[in-house]
Amino acid sequence: MADKKYYRIASLEKGIRILELLAEHGELSVSEAARLMDTNRAGSHRFISTLKDLGYVEKNSSNKYQPTLKVMSLATKVANRFEIRRVAKPYMHRLSMMFKETINLGLFKNREIIHIDKIDSLEVLRMDSALGDKAPAYCTGLGKAILAFLPQHELAHYLDNTELVPLAPNTITDRNELEAELERIRKNGYAVDDEELNVGLRCIAAPIFDHNAYPAYAISISGPAMRVTHRTLEEAKDTLLTASAELSKMMGTP
Numbered sequence: 001m002a003d004k005k006y007y008r009i010a011s012l013e014k015g016i017r018i019l020e021l022l023a024e025h026g027e028l029s030v031s032e033a034a035r036l037m038d039t040n041r042a043g044s045h046r047f048i049s050t051l052k053d054l055g056y057v058e059k060n061s062s063n064k065y066q067p068t069l070k071v072m073s074l075a076t077k078v079a080n081r082f083e084i085r086r087v088a089k090p091y092m093h094r095l096s097m098m099f100k101e102t103i104n105l106g107l108f109k110n111r112e113i114i115h116i117d118k119i120d121s122l123e124v125l126r127m128d129s130a131l132g133d134k135a136p137a138y139c140t141g142l143g144k145a146i147l148a149f150l151p152q153h154e155l156a157h158y159l160d161n162t163e164l165v166p167l168a169p170n171t172i173t174d175r176n177e178l179e180a181e182l183e184r185i186r187k188n189g190y191a192v193d194d195e196e197l198n199v200g201l202r203c204i205a206a207p208i209f210d211h212n213a214y215p216a217y218a219i220s221i222s223g224p225a226m227r228v229t230h231r232t233l234e235e236a237k238d239t240l241l242t243a244s245a246e247l248s249k250m251m252g253t254p
Helices: 010-025 030-037 041-053 069-079 083-099 141-147 152-160 175-188 230-250
Strands: 057-059 065-067 102-109 112-119 134-136 191-194 201-208 217-224
Touching: 010 030, 010 041, 010 065, 030 041, 041 057, 083 102, 083 112, 083 217, 083 230, 102 141, 102 201, 112 141, 134 141, 141 175, 141 191, 141 201, 141 217, 152 175, 191 217, 201 230, 217 230
Parallel strands: none
Antiparallel strands: 057 065, 102 112, 102 217, 112 134, 191 201, 201 217
16 A cells, blocks of 8 residues: 555545535535445534535525536636637637537547537537546547657657557447547548447547647537537538648647
């Protein structure tokens, strides 16, 4: 067992963990939170009461506790630090108007894709991700669009240290097959997630390069496979590539 870090504050850790559980489950009673935390009811009540006093938790009509919009406010402040969100928003709106599907903006960090902005489809049937959601890079359009253009040493390190777990029937789990897919993406300039992360979800994505010509971000059009057909992807690719190229230029890429 690893030694406990001397600076770790157990009570702070538990308080944040309860807040994470509330965000994950939507609402919890004190007893439910205690069970999930594997702690006693009195301790759980103290943590929730403190979060309530600070404005991060409220009691609802079901007599359970849920996170308040103050949590969202914190997340928004963090997200607004990314200049790419401001720069990309007009392009995302334009793509949304043209294709009527969900437009996603992703950041590559710690071998994962983090959704930092989106515009939801107005269609009733849609498959959405929340801001801050994470997904493996190897089986998403956003992720593959970035992986394909990583420096070779960084891509090799990623592949050496990433288990290609099947998350859907179409997930690429063979390294050689994934490398061949990334080579095709480099040639075409865009990536396709053909129901590789979720059954019934298809998307097309393109990388956005920063001032160091590094593929730090990606933008995608996604939706149910019944609407986002292969023909739709073909029709969308040139518009998406133009948007990603213009965004890269605005981010200062050479």
